[in-house]
Amino acid sequence: MLAKQRPQPPVRPVGLIAVWLAVFALLTAGLPRPGLAATLEVGAGKPYPMPSAAAAAAHDGDHINIAAGSYFDCAVWRANDLTIRGAAADTTVITDKTCQGKGLFITYGNNIKISDLTLTRARVADFNGAGLRAEGGNLTLERVRFVNDQDGLLAAPAPGKSIIIRDSLFLHNGTCEGGGGCAHDIYVNEIGLLRLEHTRFFETRSGHHIKSLAHQTEVIGCDLADGPNGSSSYVVDVPHGGGVLLRDNHIEKGPKSENHSSALIIGEDGVSQPTPEIVVEHNTFLVDGDYNSYLVNNMTATEAQLKGNTLQGNAKALRGDGVVH
Template sequence: MIARHVHVVALLLVALLLCQGAMARTLDVGAGRTYRLPSEAIAVARAGDVVRIAPGLYYDCAVIGVGNLTIEGTGPGVVFTDKTCQGKALLVIDSSRVTLRNLEFRRARVMDGNGAGVRAEGGDLTIENCRFIDNEDGLLSARNPAAHIRIVNSTFDGNGRCGAACAHGVYVDTIALLHIEGSHFLNTHAGHHIKSRALRTELIGNDIQDGPNGDSSFLVDIPNGGSLLLENNRMEKGPHSSNPSIAVMIGEEGVDRPTDELMVVGNVFINDQARSTEFIHNVTATPVQLKGNRFVGQVRPLVGDGGIVSR
């Protein structure tokens, strides 16, 4: 009798999942389509839906309150620009399991100087093949110790500023994981290319560079500790850096979370300044392990606890 009951429940669950899949919709956005603006489609979207946006320049913003949602461009040149929601961002995400794909975010400005292309205030977020151009913050996240943010094959160009407070290319508050892979950071202004308070930060196979005109502070800032994997990145500190002394800073605001691993492996770091700079400055008591990194220019590989295992 119990086995029969379990079988019936399992069949009901399968039927429910199939029903939910059948109800998922594709919401088309653009000239001559069902919805003229992305915000119109997002406002009626349900869990499981896909919002597909045709190429175009959209002076539009949206607040995403539904989870398990995909928002994607159907081709290059799908651009959100200038208009922000809630005084925060072009897209404000208040839900979890959202995927953004093939989108561009430009020129976010707000009164407090912290305008973001995307403001992540919910749970898990995936960003694939997106561009963040000339915003105050590229991506800015709120505190959520359970959230995972994954950024892949994306570009952050010309973001950052410092006024009453500093804005950055990517800035995440306390989340479980920040994973950035195969992405490009360049020409960041005043702030850091990447600032992460995540419990674990993984930066793999990225290009993080000031270039000839960028005046960023740190290339990477891990201000409160937390585990770090910095692997196979190409990194460059340019001649106009606003903080010429250090490329990667760990723990300068006080370590208040487990810092189990600080692994720096297979990176190329180029110092294009006329003076020496530090690649890693570690304020934590956790030793940094440097393996197989290559340095060009005047570079001190490590200041603080740790050791150069191999070069």
């Protein structure tokens, strides 16, 4: 007896399916896809002509490459885990236009990395315009230039989060024109860690080079100088206390500095967070003006530890509790 044969499945038009798959791939190439990281190209003749267009399309984990050029634009980055990269710090320039009355770039997402571009000429009505306004957490900057902004970087509270800046430049930022407080090169509110490495601050205007309300503030291998024309107040201001590490920096207060008292001041607004340590070591501090100034003005009960610092001009070591080695 012959076995019954199973019905065979219909023959599919393989060629037609392949054609449709190819067309779909072409139509979706370069577009961000939820759940899959994409690379978004920005610039003249690119899929996204301006950074703001890429920011609106970006999904978590995407990479954004911004070609060389000057962009009259601002961008609001809401996705997480973004990598935003220019062609080079001196050739990719975001300038003049601010978003939400805050800044040129605004980062709401977490774990964002930005490198190789310039953020310049940020202005807003309340004199607080930032090159970069950080509203999320865990931000890393490398080879980013902040030039002629009211605030260079202004960061909102993000408890337990970090901001790390390496190999960057803050030039001609700051203002005290608003009447409601000054703008600075860097002003971070309550975050876990502010860490600056191998970064230059030069000719800050009226405000501080660095104002930090972080629980831990670290400045390592940086050049912080007024030069002949800078009018900065403090070099590093840690007004509410917190751990501090200053190591291997070159610090200069110039003849036009608007605050002669000290380079680093800690706790002048009252200590409202733990200050486990104040370590200031192997720095060079030059006072290039007809006044005396302290390297450290410590207004906390934590003893500052000063070691191996070089004092030049009218520089003094320490005012307040601490030990000088």
